[in-house]
Amino acid sequence: MGSFRGHALPGTYFFLMSFWWIIKSILKYVSKKQKRICYLGTKASTQRVELVEGIILIFMALSGIGGEQFLNGGPSLILYKEGQWNQLDGWHHCTMYFFFGLMGVSKVLCSTINSLPGSLVKLMMSNALFVEGFIFYNHTHGREMLDIFVHQMLCLVVLLAGIVSFLEFLTKNNVLLELLRSSLLMLQGTWFWQVAFVLYPPNGSPKWDLKDHNNRMFLSICLCWHYAFTYMIIGVSCVFVTWLVKWRLRRLCPSEVGLLKNTEREQESEEEV
Template structure:
């Protein structure tokens, strides 16, 4: 049960943050299109690994790195649960191997969130440090997943291979952002594979630990037919997540198409951009979209 909860909670982590990134990224992109014909009000599209919470009622709260603080809190809780549930006294004090692997996967995102806060506090770190830390977090995930498959049945190993492939794609897109942080499509690619990680984590939880005795929902762990069905399921995850991002983009477009609905965002955004240095990328090159 604990492993099932761990997979579902990890899946929700990636899903919620991927949707959050996508909404904010689309708002910025659409705003750059809205203002591109007006030189006085032109706002260039700038990418980011984290965003301020413009929906909060207080200006002070909107200028805090709430997202980074939430990531630190969530990863800390998950880290603590992995240690507490995986701790064993016999034959000597140790953490179970699978739990130890999970803590290593979490640590990259935990560390990256602290770096985001340091950048927000205007600590003079090298440019694009947050993008590099994002690449590192996905790289740690990928490396750990490669060595996470020992002594598993064929179905379990196949699920984790597909998950590892998704992590590697996230890593590659994050690497691209290190070189071009203001590229809309690189950011979308990173978001897409982060979202796919989330949905596939949840899929894996229900395949490996079905929460029912109904034989229809119980998979045969040694059947090659299971591998074929899982691969098909993964393909539907890719298509479904792409469809979800497209629908989200259209919803953001419709909600921001009215000038009246953009008033609050346009008034506060310039003030936030001047204070929230983490998401400015002022010294980076022009957009390449």
């Protein structure tokens, strides 16, 4: 992670996965609201989606660990070298990736073994986020003021996401909690990109003064702008998915719509009697 690409990679991972979870949560909610009109999705298809998600998470974790360990002079799985600890920053990042990989493993297991509770995935997600928050809290020893600040903000976002994810574990099918967790994960992804531009500006970009308190004040505002951006994405996604589901219902299920509506009217008349 000690480079622009090293921060952009996890930022891209978090952004893409959180965006997919936003779409999935909204699609599940809208489909549930329309279930009297047309049935969308099956348990088998849901399990396949979870299986694919788990495989993708495992791939992301393994690619992150491999990049940290073996690219750009990484520790190459050597923790202690020549009488001292070897690149502990890289080992911090690998630990973070490892726990998200465990979350991917739990998704694969829960989608293939019916006896496992589905809430195990939510528990593993909250564990991964708490571990990540703990890692970044202890990640900035001896660094410049602005470097410490951007990591503190990242730590705050991660811990909030962990708390929301744990609340999801305690509840069931709460779409607001799902969207809140996804928004915090997306904020984490975009903030990784912001950290990359602050600490490792690309070629030709001006360098940030890591001791300037005005930069810190601006970045505190910038974090709020990032969060507003995530809610704009959620709003646009909600409008698009709602339109798409209703459009598909009108095209694919016209006869079933009429049949179910007549059945509902008969049931309502029987209840009135």
